[in-house]
Amino acid sequence: MPMWRRTVGLLGGSFNPAHGGHVHISQMAIRALGISEVWWLVSPQNPLKPIMGMAPMAERLARAQAVAATDPRLFVSDLEARLGTRYTVDTVDRLRRRYRRCRFIWLMGADNLAQVSQWRRWPRLFHMVPVAVLARWPYSLKALAGAAARRFVHERVSPKKARILAGRKAPAWVFLPIRPHPESATRIRATATLWWEGACLSQRKSPVHACxxxxxxxxxxxxxxxxxxxxxxxxxxxxxxxxxxxxxxxxxxxxxxxxxxxxxxxxxxxxxxxxxxxxxxxxxxxxxxxxxxxxxxxxxxxxxxxxxxxxxxxxxxxxxxxxxx
Structure with a gap:
């Protein structure tokens, strides 16, 4: 019997703003990986993203909580701010120490896998927890040809075995070719620059990208x-x-x-x-x-x-x- 009691997906990001796409990939991860819940880790400030255009932390957190409320398996946290960590690898390390009865899987979109080699000590992250990569147009092919996919080519798990990923010893990762979702934070920001002032408080349907x-x-x-x-x-x-x-x-x-x-x-x-x-x-x-x-x-x-x-x-x-x- 495994020693952990809960299997948790960790979805980190700026959530600027949170939207239905985040709910979608979280639900797809729960279904494909057989995990019990997903924690949204709202980052105070992503080191790779500009401060310009970033909504205040309190507003992003409140928006994420409102969006995640549609599914009781989704939890929104400001743990990164409370822990005082800036980089993902440090956040995950602290979470593993604090929640020893949880088995974590790091969730990321294909866009993040494509540029994960820019992250601080990124190979260490892959050696700490299993990783699940969710397809995202148009980044999937670039991501699968990127530095992380090449470095850990022999640690890749078939999507058919995704439900046992939580029990695999890291490094282990899976690419999940999920169906796309029309919403994106970039398009929401383009539609309403100051979304946190009320312009985008309602979920809006965007057309699927043309390509x-x-x-x-x-x-x-x-x-x-x-x-x-x-x-x-x-x-x-x-x-x-x-x-x-x-x-x-x-x-x-x-x-x-x-x-x-x-x-x-x-x-x-x-x-x-x-x-x-x-x-x-x-x-x-x-x-x-x-x-x-x-x-x-x-x-x-x-x-x-x-x-x-x-x-x-x-x-x-x-x-x-x-x-x-």
Whole structure:
């Protein structure tokens, strides 16, 4: 039996302002991870965000409490202000010491994973608690090609095993391809600069961003490959390296049959999203190339992947044949 009594997701941020999107990702995390509750840690001042345009702490806290009141599993806290910590790694360290019967999972959007390498002692955070990354357009592919995803490529857990993440020893992390939510703090601030003066106290519906195609790719690719038990999935950022695509996804199937099935299922799912797709290599299925325009996907049998070593050629993390996700 585990020694902890509660499994808690920690969602830190400025909450400038809190909105329905925060509720959405918290509920998706509870469902996917099997955790009991989510704590919203309202930061006095994010070191990476400008002070200009930041609402007063008291107003952000009050707004967050009002928004979170829609779900009894969501709790809003000013612990960071009361603890006197400035950086996430220090906050989490203090929480682990204070609440020893809680098992924490750090929750972050794909936008934060993309720039987590700028955080103070960020590898330490991954070694302290499991991390769950929630998909967010348009950052997901960039995040999966970023420094943290490359460094901890072998510690990544399949979304199908997300409910056991809390019991995994850190470092362990999962990427959760959740459905998008139309609200964003950036758009709310753009609509009403001084939202805390009453302009945005009611929840408002914003139109979904126009670029749905990129979201289809960033949400469908990880889900489809994980469902087909692909191994050693990595994403390589090609921006500035070539004009053929923005991102390259590489994954392994244990047999030609599995590689072929992965390719067929991925093609079907992308086409259902309206993405134009072409396939090469389906005859032998040793190496299948799926071209989806901005993203190219290479699916290999293990020995073929090791031979061609596209990771090394394009600057991605090298795969040694271990660490299936």
């Amino acid at each position: 749905d195609m990129h979201h289809s790719l960033s949400a469908t690719l990880p889900t489809s490959l994980a469902n087909d038990k692909a191994e050693d999935i990595i994403v390589v950022d090609l921006n500035g390296k070539t004009s053929i695509a923005d991102y390259m996804v590489i994954a392994t199937g244990r047999s030609s049959r599995q590689v072929g099935a992965m390719a067929e299922h991925l093609m079907e799912r992308l086409k259902a999203q309206g993405v134009v797709v072409s396939l090469e290599g389906m005859r032998e299925c040793d190496w299948v190339l799926l071209d989806a325009g901005d993203v190219v996907v290479h699916l290999f049998r293990p020995e073929v992947r090791m031979f061609y070593n596209l990771e090394k050629m394009w600057g991605g993390p090298e795969i040694t044949g271990q660490g299936a996700i």
